[in-house]
Amino acid sequence: MREQIAKALFDLMARDESVYFLTGDMGYNLVERFEEAYPDRFLNVGVAEQNLIGVAAGLCNTGFRPFVYSISNFLVHRCLEQVRNDVVLHDYPVVLLGTGAGFDNGPLGATHLMLDDIGVVRALAKLEIYCPGDVGYGEALPERLLKRGKPAYVRIPKISFRLADGRPDDVLLLPAKAPQVLLIAYGAMVEPCLQVANRYDHVSMLIMNRVYPFDQTLMHQVLNEHRRAIVVEDHFAPSGLFGMLCQFCMHEGLAVRLESLAPEEHYPLTIGKRDYLNQLNGLDVAGIERAVLRDTR
Amino acid sequence: MPPRELPLAGQELKVDPQQVRRTILDILYRSGSSHLGPSMSIVEILIAIYASVDCEKIRASDPDRDRVIISKGHGAAAVYAVLYHYGLLTAEELATYCQNNSRLAGHVSHATPGVEHSTGALGHGLSVAVGCALGLRANGSSAKVHCLVGDGEMQEGSIWEAVMLAGHCRLNNLIVYVDDNRISSIGWTKDSVEVNPLEDKLQAFQFDVTRVDGHDLSALSQAITACGHNGRPFAIICDTIKGRGIPFAEHNNLWHYRSLNAQDYAQALKALEGS
Numbered sequence: 001m002r003e004q005i006a007k008a009l010f011d012l013m014a015r016d017e018s019v020y021f022l023t024g025d026m027g028y029n030l031v032e033r034f035e036e037a038y039p040d041r042f043l044n045v046g047v048a049e050q051n052l053i054g055v056a057a058g059l060c061n062t063g064f065r066p067f068v069y070s071i072s073n074f075l076v077h078r079c080l081e082q083v084r085n086d087v088v089l090h091d092y093p094v095v096l097l098g099t100g101a102g103f104d105n106g107p108l109g110a111t112h113l114m115l116d117d118i119g120v121v122r123a124l125a126k127l128e129i130y131c132p133g134d135v136g137y138g139e140a141l142p143e144r145l146l147k148r149g150k151p152a153y154v155r156i157p158k159i160s161f162r163l164a165d166g167r168p169d170d171v172l173l174l175p176a177k178a179p180q181v182l183l184i185a186y187g188a189m190v191e192p193c194l195q196v197a198n199r200y201d202h203v204s205m206l207i208m209n210r211v212y213p214f215d216q217t218l219m220h221q222v223l224n225e226h227r228r229a230i231v232v233e234d235h236f237a238p239s240g241l242f243g244m245l246c247q248f249c250m251h252e253g254l255a256v257r258l259e260s261l262a263p264e265e266h267y268p269l270t271i272g273k274r275d276y277l278n279q280l281n282g283l284d285v286a287g288i289e290r291a292v293l294r295d296t297r
Numbered sequence: 298m299p300p301r302e303l304p305l306a307g308q309e310l311k312v313d314p315q316q317v318r319r320t321i322l323d324i325l326y327r328s329g330s331s332h333l334g335p336s337m338s339i340v341e342i343l344i345a346i347y348a349s350v351d352c353e354k355i356r357a358s359d360p361d362r363d364r365v366i367i368s369k370g371h372g373a374a375a376v377y378a379v380l381y382h383y384g385l386l387t388a389e390e391l392a393t394y395c396q397n398n399s400r401l402a403g404h405v406s407h408a409t410p411g412v413e414h415s416t417g418a419l420g421h422g423l424s425v426a427v428g429c430a431l432g433l434r435a436n437g438s439s440a441k442v443h444c445l446v447g448d449g450e451m452q453e454g455s456i457w458e459a460v461m462l463a464g465h466c467r468l469n470n471l472i473v474y475v476d477d478n479r480i481s482s483i484g485w486t487k488d489s490v491e492v493n494p495l496e497d498k499l500q501a502f503q504f505d506v507t508r509v510d511g512h513d514l515s516a517l518s519q520a521i522t523a524c525g526h527n528g529r530p531f532a533i534i535c536d537t538i539k540g541r542g543i544p545f546a547e548h549n550n551l552w553h554y555r556s557l558n559a560q561d562y563a564q565a566l567k568a569l570e571g572s
Contacts, residue, residue: 020435040435046465051424051458058428061413062436063360081418082455086425089415090407 001138001159002099006030009067009142013038016146020064024052026099027069049074053082053094060092065146071105072098072117072155080120083151088124093149095142097156101131101187102234103263103277104158110267114155119239121153122212128152129212133190134161137209140168157188158274170210173222177201181292182226182256186211186241188278189232192285196292203292211241219248223256230259230291234283237262261291298559300327301566303381303388312348312382314340314514315569318542320378320391322569326562328395330403334552336375338478338511338537339445343372343379345517346443346474352383355411363440364429366414368422369447369476370404377401377409385411420453422446423473427459430471430530441525445474449481451492457502464503469525473504473532476511478539480550499532511535544568 010033013019020041021034035042041064045052049070056066068075075098076083087094098117105112121127128150132138138156145152166172174194180202185193190207197205206222208214223229223245231242237260249258263281278284282291300323317340325333346365354362367376377394380386386409393399400408404417413429416422426444433440450456463471475495479486486492499506505527509516517533524531539553540546543565557565 043431045462048458048462050455051462054421054424054459055428055431058425059432061364061429062432064432082421085415085418086421
């Protein structure tokens with residue numbers, strides 16, 4: 001996904017001279033092409049992430065449209081106040097491109113797990129949150145965000161999954177023949193959830209390529225059409241999409257039973273590869289299937 | 298004691314340090330607000346900055362305008378007062394400072410006409426200024442970026458991230474003013490973490506540096522004129538007095554926090570009249 005988004009952004013920079021690429025010394029074997037092709041619109045600010053965000057805000061002030069690349073914790077945790085004050089408060093259309101979603105950097109240890117980043121940025125008013133679940137959506141994202149002109153955080157998962165008949169929709173419903181259970185997923189959880197949904201006539205799938213904001217009318221309608229909804233996410237549930245949808249269901253008075261499949265809310269000190277840690281937390285195909293069937297057995 | 302009426306723009310209005318200080322006293326007293334000390338120390342610096350820029354371009358939000366970024370946002374009363382004396386802010390709006398439903402917050406807000414960037418949390422403005430300087434240079438603009446920071450603010454790590462990048466990129470369109478009043482929030486800066494000698498430190502980060510009397514308008518203006526000639530960012534370290542012009546507030550960090558009562562206000566006005 002990272003490579004495809006970078007390619008789309010690279011092409012966009014050829015078409016639009018306002019686009020500026022910033023990195024905080026991240027992106028080995030990815031960012032070099034930007035520096036070579038667009039030396040006047042590329043800057044590595046070094047290992048200085050607070051400055052990275054402030055510089056992006058200043059570039060916006062002078063008419064540029066910065067896309068800022070790093071690992072997510074360096075972008076949103078390290079410089080939360082810069083994101084809030086210098087970007088969001090001023091409504092500067094800075095796009096934060098963050099990698100290392102969920103357990104993607106599992107072997108690197110707890111400091112590099114991204115299990116709370118959505119909660120952190122969702123706490124800010126009106127910062128849009130994108131979590132592409134298929135490569136096709138990711139490829140369309142740079143241009144879409146440029147046109148949209150809002151501050152945004154993009155959580156880039158380490159996946160190569162491409163929907164066969166994918167459309168670049170922010171929210172995509174794949175309805176079951178006899179809908180009872182709804183799987184709701186984003187990012188790396190989309191592919192395993194789809195595998196499960198495809199096995200059962202009663203399981204629908206809702207792909208949330210944009211986690212916030214979401215279409216409330218559509219969400220209301222989709223949730224109302226299902227008896228159960230399971231939010232599957234590689235993020236802590238209370239501060240993740242599950243927490244957002246709990247609020248939504250309470251506010252709307254919906255009767256759907258909302259369930260969560262997500263990592264336990266702690267920072268694990270034992271490491272492992274992404275697939276291992278996902279499996280450990282029930283976020284693989286077998287675990288998702290168990291969650292779907294738990295009710296009907 | 299009732300606060301004075303603010304003069305209407307164009308009437309008895311001069312960009313004069315003592316007049317600006319009187320305006321600051323008026324709005325602080327009207328609103329019962331704090332930050333007298335850090336406002337009084339930057340009056341001449343702000344006057345010199347705005348004398349060097351094209352205020353009409355700022356008023357018109359011209360893309361080619363000079364950018365003035367006030368990183369020590371708690372000097373808001375002084376900033377608004379100077380904007381008012383330069384005709385960028387009306388008397389009516391200035392009178393709303395720190396009142397209900399006003400745009401004029403106690404830390405500079407970009408909702409206010411003439412204010413480029415909202416600050417208040419320290420250590421933010423210089424990075425934004427560096428971004429502006431990079432952007433203006435990339436646009437081929439000859440506009441400059443003026444950024445005012447406090448000496449206590451120089452303790453923020455993010456300041457040095459920005460300084461390092463500005464030097465590395467040889468941003469000769471950037472001028473950094475350090476309000477070196479030697480007092481931070483709750484005490485002397487040297488007693489928490491000493492930031493001086495700032496000349497040596499900034500020179501090591503590839504800045505051209507000069508130190509001036511921060512209450513000497515002529516010295517400040519000369520320093521601004523000298524900037525950028527060596528292809529490097531420029532720092533003007535301004536020796537200032539926190540609470541300058543108000544004898545009971547000078548060098549006294551109590552007046553970072555305390556608001557003026559009627560007696561203080563009368564005494565302060567009298568001191569300014571006598572100076």
